[in-house]
Amino acid sequence: xxxxxxxxxxxxxxxxxxxxxxxxxxxxxxxxxxxxxxxxxxxxxxxxxxxxxxxxxxxxxxxxxxxxxxxxxxxxxxxxxxxxxxxxxxxxxxxxxxxxxxxxxxxxxxxxxxxxxxxxxxxxxxxxxxxxxxxxxxxxxxxxxxxxxxxxxxxxxxxxxxxxxxxxxxxxxxxxxxxxxxxxxxxxxxxxxxxxxxxxxxxxxxxxxxxxxxxxxxxxxxxxxxxxxxxxxxxxxxxxxxxxxxxxxxxxxxxxxxxxxxxxxxxxxxxxxxxxxxxxxxxxxxxxxxxxxxxxxxxxxxxxxxxxxxxxxxxxxxxxxxxxxxxxxxxxxxxxxxxxxxxxxxxxxxxxxxxxxxxxxxxxx
Amino acid sequence: xxxxxxxxxxxxxxxxxxxxxxxxxxxxxxxxxxxxxxxxxxxxxxxxxxxxxxxxxxxxxxxxxxxxxxxxxxxxxxxxxxxxxxxxxxxxxxxxxxxxxxxxxxxxxxxxxxxxxxxxxxxxxxxxxxxxxxxxxxxxxxxxxxxxxxxxxxxxxxxxxxxxxxxxxxxxxxxxxxxxxxxxxxxxxxxxxxxxxxxxxxxxxxxxxxxxxxxxxxxxxxxxxxxxxxxxxxxxxxxxxxxxxxxxxxxxxxxxxxxxxxxxxxxxxxxxxxxxxxxxxxxxxxxxxxxxxxxxxxxxxxxxxxxxxxxxxxxxxxxxxxxxxxxxxxxxxxxxxxxxxxxxxxxxxxxxxxxxxxxxxxxxx
Numbered sequence: 001x002x003x004x005x006x007x008x009x010x011x012x013x014x015x016x017x018x019x020x021x022x023x024x025x026x027x028x029x030x031x032x033x034x035x036x037x038x039x040x041x042x043x044x045x046x047x048x049x050x051x052x053x054x055x056x057x058x059x060x061x062x063x064x065x066x067x068x069x070x071x072x073x074x075x076x077x078x079x080x081x082x083x084x085x086x087x088x089x090x091x092x093x094x095x096x097x098x099x100x101x102x103x104x105x106x107x108x109x110x111x112x113x114x115x116x117x118x119x120x121x122x123x124x125x126x127x128x129x130x131x132x133x134x135x136x137x138x139x140x141x142x143x144x145x146x147x148x149x150x151x152x153x154x155x156x157x158x159x160x161x162x163x164x165x166x167x168x169x170x171x172x173x174x175x176x177x178x179x180x181x182x183x184x185x186x187x188x189x190x191x192x193x194x195x196x197x198x199x200x201x202x203x204x205x206x207x208x209x210x211x212x213x214x215x216x217x218x219x220x221x222x223x224x225x226x227x228x229x230x231x232x233x234x235x236x237x238x239x240x241x242x243x244x245x246x247x248x249x250x251x252x253x254x255x256x257x258x259x260x261x262x263x264x265x266x267x268x269x270x271x272x273x274x275x276x277x278x279x280x281x282x283x284x285x286x287x288x289x290x291x292x293x294x295x296x297x298x299x300x301x302x303x304x305x306x307x308x309x310x311x312x313x314x315x316x317x318x319x320x321x322x323x324x325x326x327x328x329x330x331x332x333x334x335x336x337x338x339x340x341x342x343x344x345x346x347x348x349x350x351x352x353x354x355x356x357x358x359x360x361x362x363x364x365x
Numbered sequence: 366x367x368x369x370x371x372x373x374x375x376x377x378x379x380x381x382x383x384x385x386x387x388x389x390x391x392x393x394x395x396x397x398x399x400x401x402x403x404x405x406x407x408x409x410x411x412x413x414x415x416x417x418x419x420x421x422x423x424x425x426x427x428x429x430x431x432x433x434x435x436x437x438x439x440x441x442x443x444x445x446x447x448x449x450x451x452x453x454x455x456x457x458x459x460x461x462x463x464x465x466x467x468x469x470x471x472x473x474x475x476x477x478x479x480x481x482x483x484x485x486x487x488x489x490x491x492x493x494x495x496x497x498x499x500x501x502x503x504x505x506x507x508x509x510x511x512x513x514x515x516x517x518x519x520x521x522x523x524x525x526x527x528x529x530x531x532x533x534x535x536x537x538x539x540x541x542x543x544x545x546x547x548x549x550x551x552x553x554x555x556x557x558x559x560x561x562x563x564x565x566x567x568x569x570x571x572x573x574x575x576x577x578x579x580x581x582x583x584x585x586x587x588x589x590x591x592x593x594x595x596x597x598x599x600x601x602x603x604x605x606x607x608x609x610x611x612x613x614x615x616x617x618x619x620x621x622x623x624x625x626x627x628x629x630x631x632x633x634x635x636x637x638x639x640x641x642x643x644x645x646x647x648x649x650x651x652x653x654x655x656x657x658x659x660x661x662x663x664x665x666x667x668x669x670x671x672x673x674x675x676x677x678x679x680x681x682x683x684x685x686x687x688x689x690x691x692x693x694x695x696x697x698x699x700x701x702x703x704x705x706x707x708x709x710x711x712x713x714x715x716x717x718x719x720x721x722x723x724x725x726x727x728x729x730x
Contacts (some may be wrong), residue, residue, distance in 0.1 A: 021689050028428055060628040061426060063393055082384035121485065121519070121646055124639055129647035154486070155713040217713060236716035263425040265631035274489055281486055285709035300716050310724065342725045344650035347429055348520040348582060350600035350722050351665050353484055357673065357715050358668075360707045 004282045029065045036093035036247075037086075039079040039100065042072045044220060046283065048275040050151045050245070054268045066257075067095060075288075083248055085147050090255040091319045093265075095150060096150035098136075098246045102180050104143075106320055107327045109181050110334060111147055113135050113240040115313040119351075120154050120242040120277060122341040127244075129222060130337050135330050146254055148269045150247035151276030154284075158301055159214030160169065160205065160230035163298045165301060177201055177213035181316070182239030198224065200362035205229045216243075217280065218287035245276070306338060310338040374532045393623060394430045401458035401612075402451075404465060404565075406443040407586060409439045411648065415516045415610070416460045417640040419633045426629035428505040431622075433458060448613055451510050452623055456617040458630075460515060463501075463611045467545050469508075471685055472692045474546050475699060476501050480678040481623040485519050485642060486714075487706040492609075495702050500695050511619055513634045515612035516641030519649075521602035522586065523666055524579025525570065525595035530666060542566055542578035546681070547604030552675040563589065570594045581608075582645065583652035598661045603674060610641070 034054065040047040048070070055068045073092075075077035082094035083101050098111035110117075110132070118126055126132040127149050140147050159178070165171065172190035176183075183193030194210050197342055204210045206229040213230070214237060215221045227233070247269050254262065301309075317335075321328040359365050371376070384727055401420065405412040413435070420433045436456075438444035447459035448466050464477030475482075475497070483491055491497040491566045492514050505512050528538065537555035541548075548558030558574050571594040578595070579602060580586045592598070612634050619627065666674075682700075686693040724730050 052395070057632065061625065063625050090543060116724075118722065119714070119721075121642065122508060124643040125646035128640055128643040155717040157713050167516045196594060216627050235713045236720065237713065238720070241717045241721070260426065260428050263422065263633075267426060267629075267636050269630050269637040274635050274638060275493055277407065277410060277486065278493040280487040281490035281706065281709070285705040288712065298712070303720070305452040310729070332502065339730045340650040340726065341646065342721045343647065344653060345718060346725060347653065347663070348600045348602065349484070349521050350718060352603060352606045353715060353718065354708060355601065355603065355668070355671050355709045356484075356606070356707045357482065359481075360704065360711060365704045365707060 013223075023159075027090055028260065029063060030258070032066050032257070032261070034066065034068045034253070036068050036095060037071045037076045037082050037091045038073055038094075039082045039096040040073055041079075041359045043223065046153075046219065046276060046279045047151070048072055049279070050272045053275055054095075054247070054272045055298070056352050057268035057271055058261075058264050061267065066261045066264065067084040069355070078186055083143075083145065086230060086248040086250050089253065090345060092250055094248045096246060096248065096364070098147065098245065099180055103165075104327060105139075105328055106324060109137050110330050111246050113243045115182055115239045115316075116183050117241050118338055118341060119345070120182065120244075122153060122338065122345065123152070123242045123244050124149075125341065126334065126337050131333060133332070135193050139326055139330065140248075141251075144251050145248045146251050148246040148247045148249070150267060150269050151273045152242055152244040152280075153216050153220075153240070154242065154277060154280050156240040156243055157214065158234035159212055160238045161212040161232040161234060162205070162230045162297070163211065163230050164297075165234060165305060166237060167302065168305055171305070171308075175210040177210050178239070179206070185239070185309060185316050188315060189308055193323040194285065202226065202229065213310050217284050218291055219280065219283040222287045222291055227291050227296045230295050230333055231295065233291065234301050235298070236301070238301075238306060257317045271348060366502060369684060382546050393625065395429060395623070397431050397622070397626070398434060399402045399431065399457040399618070400441065400458060401433050401434045402436045402441045402447050402456045403459075404447045404461040405438055406444075411518075411584065411641060411644045412460075412646070413437055415637045419460075419515075419612070419637045419638055420635035423626075423629050426632065427626055431626045431644050432627065439659055448508075450511070451613040451615050452508055454615050454618065457615055458720055459613045461611060462608065463512065464545055467537070470504075470691060471546060471689060472504050472695055473494065475695050476611050478608045478680075480547055480550050481675050482606050483516060483706060484710070485609075487703065487710065488517070488607045488609050489494065489514075490706065491699065491702050496698060500698070502694065504691055505613075507618075509616050510613045512615070513612045513631060514638055515610040515634050516638045517607055517609040517645075518605070518652055519607065519642060520672075521605040521608055522579070522582045523602045524577055524601035525586070525591040526577040526597040526599060526617070527570070527573070527595045528576065529597050529662075529664070530668065530670060533670055536670070536673075537575060538577040542569070542575050543604070548576050550604070550674060550678045550681050554673055567591065567594065571650050575727065582649050583656055584645065584648040587656055588653045592656050592661045596660065596662050597654065598663050600663070601666070603671060610638075630662075652712060 038048055038051050042048050051070045055070050058066050058068050077085040078101050082096040085091045086094040100108040101108045103181045138149055175192045175194055177194045179195055187193055196204055202212045202225055205213050321331055403413055405418050407413050416435045420435050423431050423433050442450040445465050447461040449458045451459040464474040466473045501512055540557045540559055542559045543560045544560055548559050552558055566578045567590055686696055
């Protein structure tokens with residue numbers, strides 16, 4: 001580190017002149033202003049609140065020298081163009097969900113969620129220790145960005161339906177607002193997937209232009225009011241066993257940051273990850289109670305429906321592996337990892353959670 | 366912040382003298398050396414490895430100015446006296462498990478784990494958003510320490526038994542190496558709880574001085590070789606649905622730290638929390654496979670055994686609430702929080718994990 005040499009030299013000068021003057025701090029801790037754009041609106045206080053916390057922490061960790069200003073979806077770029085804006089250097093940081101960009105390459109999806117994938121804890125293990133971070137950042141190199149894990153929602157809900165889903169047949173012809181990879185899976189079962197921006201979902205569902213819509217979970221869903229126009233609320237969102245957020249940074253910008261600032265950004269992302277997952281778990285129980293009290297009919301998807309969806313997902317995986325080498329490279333190790341994780345989670349975690357769930361169902365807690 | 370005023374004054378002086386000299390950095394980022402003692406030996410690379418990572422990160426986040434040196438169990442103080450050493454100022458930081466100190470007050474247990482308590486995600490939510498951090502640190506005030514969440518093991522295993530546990534009757538007279546609060550619960554069912562240090566468990570189990578022992582989970586247990594002398598490996602460790610670590614700091618020492626260093630310590634703790642939980646999930650699957658391949662008989666505790674244990678735990682909670690106002694204060698809100706969390710986890714998380722577990726059991730993944 002050059003700074004050390006500088007400080008030694010500067011100290012010698014100070015001894016000679018005995019003047020305490022312009023701070024050497026400026027050498028190691030330059031003032032830098034960055035902008036971070038979010039894919040999410042301010043109203044989603046768990047998601048956008050995570051970005052605001054990030055900006056505060058980065059400032060605190062750099063003595064106010066690295067100032068990151070947060071911008072909500074649409075303030076600098078539309079929510080779904082955050083990655084592009086980071087890539088082309090319009091902004092230095094972007095809070096988004098990697099799977100918004102599967103139009104570029106479906107490999108992006110692994111960073112957020114893929115159907116019948118990892119749960120939140122398993123994603124942590126894969127990302128931090130199982131080669132996930134390395135595999136995804138190898139893939140990101142050609143896009144000129146670096147991806148850092150940034151919070152998540154936990155397992156999502158399966159969405160709001162105007163009519164009950166009692167069998168695989170009920171999926172046929174269903175106009176379902178669901179994006180990306182999961183939409184392609186469901187298309188194999190006759191669903192007509194719809195891509196609709198958040199603000200337009202409610203009217204479409206109300207008019208019957210669509211039959212169903214998925215969003216996030218009780219807390220975020222309730223804000224959008226879907227319960228008023230679609231009574232059946234299904235779980236689990238098998239396409240998002242964990243939906244993990246990503247903080248992208250432009251690689252060239254990143255390389256200009258002093259190492260202390262890089263570590264500050266990474267540490268703030270870790271803190272936000274815990275904060276956001278905890279926040280969703282904190283606010284979802286009361287939101288779900290409110291929805292159910294308001295008449296929403298909460299049900300699990302029937303097992304045959306889930307099994308048909310998993311078979312369709314496996315078909316799509318096989319097709320994608322055959323035509324996309326980058327996807328195949330991540331998928332093979334990822335799948336083996338997932339299977340080992342699920343096997344382990346059947347034991348201590350599943351044994352504990354399962355017992356507690358049964359006690360709760362029997363009102364014994 | 367006084368530093369800002371200082372910098373302005375110093376800059377004015379610099380303009381006058383045009384000499385770049387002694388660094389103002391010394392004002393805001395003084396060189397500080399702290400010591401952190403761990404309750405764990407170096408051989409437990411997930412636990413002690415977390416402390417080593419913490420020390421590296423704190424150094425990186427403070428430009429090497431806050432140097433924390435990690436010490437394993439016994440190097441400065443014995444593993445179970447880490448809290449006392451932080452309290453009396455022998456060390457500034459201590460990595461430990463709060464429930465080691467229930468001899469002082471059982472209220473300590475909430476910070477780590479209590480029987481039939483929260484799982485890892487639920488503990489995150491309670492600690493960060495549900496008032497857990499505030500409640501525990503209010504309790505810690507009289508001890509002159511501050512507690513920061515510091516990693517964890519996830520749900521632990523139920524331990525190693527020389528004979529199978531097929532009914533509640535099999536617990537009667539069982540000499541079981543199990544500590545603290547869980548030992549008191551099991552004593553109500555006729556178990557004779559034993560407190561034995563890690564190194565002495567294996568010979569006691571081999572000789573039959575004890576009938577059973579619990580430790581952590583596959584990865585840590587396998588290192589201690591219990592599988593060689595006790596073939597029955599049970600789950601879940603219902604007394605540790607999440608065993609969460611704590612980093613204690615002496616409150617007076619903490620208050621002398623510049624705010625940037627305080628945030629660096631907190632951010633490093635968050636990063637280690639993700640790292641450690643992920644590490645356990647990463648290493649446990651292979652360790653469990655190895656144990657089972659070596660002949661260990663893996664079983665869930667029978668449901669009637671778990672139910673009897675839960676009833677005994679509830680009895681103990683009621684008795685403890687009646688005689689300990691501090692415990693009661695945390696317990697009441699904690700219990701309501703747990704029940705809401707378990708209710709929510711039955712839905713999206715439980716629905717997803719349960720389906721994946723069944724697919725795994727049917728070899729369909």
